[in-house]
Amino acid sequence: MKTLVSLTLILILGLSGLVRASSCELDPRDEITWTQAQMALSGDTLLVNNRQIRLIGIQAPAMGNPSNRSDPPQPLSRQAQRTLNHFIASHNLEVGIVFDEQAQEAFGRLQAHVFLPNGQLLAGIMAAEGMALAIAPPPNLRYQACLFNQEQQARAAERGLWELHRNSPELKFPLAQSSQLSDLDNGFRIIRGEVVSVSRTRRQWQINLDTTGIRIPRAAWSHFNWDQVKALEGQTIEARGNGFVFQGGLFMTLEHPNMINLLNPY
Structure with missing residues (x-):
């Protein structure tokens, strides 16, 4: 026992x-x-x-x-x-x-x-x-x-959520195209889109898709490699996290590279 x-x-x-x-x-x-x-x-x-x-x-x-x-x-x-x-x-x-x-x-x-x-x-x-x-x-x-x-x-x-995604893409869950999202589509999901630009300030690194802004806060920089993040520019990525609305736009804050498919070794 x-x-x-x-x-x-x-x-x-x-x-x-x-x-x-x-x-x-x-x-x-x-x-x-x-x-x-x-x-x-x-x-x-x-x-x-x-x-x-x-x-x-x-x-x-x-x-x-x-x-x-x-x-x-x-x-x-x-x-x-x-x-x-x-x-x-x-x-x-x-x-x-x-x-x-x-x-x-x-x-x-x-x-x-x-x-x-x-x-x-x-x-x-x-x-x-x-x-x-x-x-x-x-x-x-x-x-x-x-x-x-x-x-x-x-x-x-195509089990569970992935069968749902195949049969009901209009739900935009668990995966959605960034271009199809609005400021009403908050909550956790995977967002796919082309990276339009990558930039950084003293407070955060910014990965901008067409309608979604991905933010990496300063406290999380130690988990990321800037050159790898910058190299995402022009590529199509899948990022997963909680979407939130700020000043009319949809944003997502990430704290680890595994939350972006092209940075995830698994």
């Missing part, structure tokens, strides 16, 4: 020195806490011991707020939640928690790599099912190769 280790103890000790994994299976060198999940709150968030735990490395369709017209649910959000619930329920709700460099995210939720008893990474399963997109949230970058690879397989097989 697995030894139960408290989440509090793991948070105190930290796991900052662990080796990064390229597989979706649990690295035997990882320290893991086995516990019981309660339910999936969305396609990328679990309730565990009455605390929300965000699955590191994926972005599932946002549940939104059905009663708020400015925050509608994204397509397949309920299906993604049901899919995550299905996988934890099929393993008697037992999950293993592995923390990365940073155990808490900006909204106060815990964030972790969550495994099933068979050693499979839940985030990898969700990406493989086409129920979530891979993301690169520094400094929590373990399992990047696994997650982007699983997403690519789902995309090639």
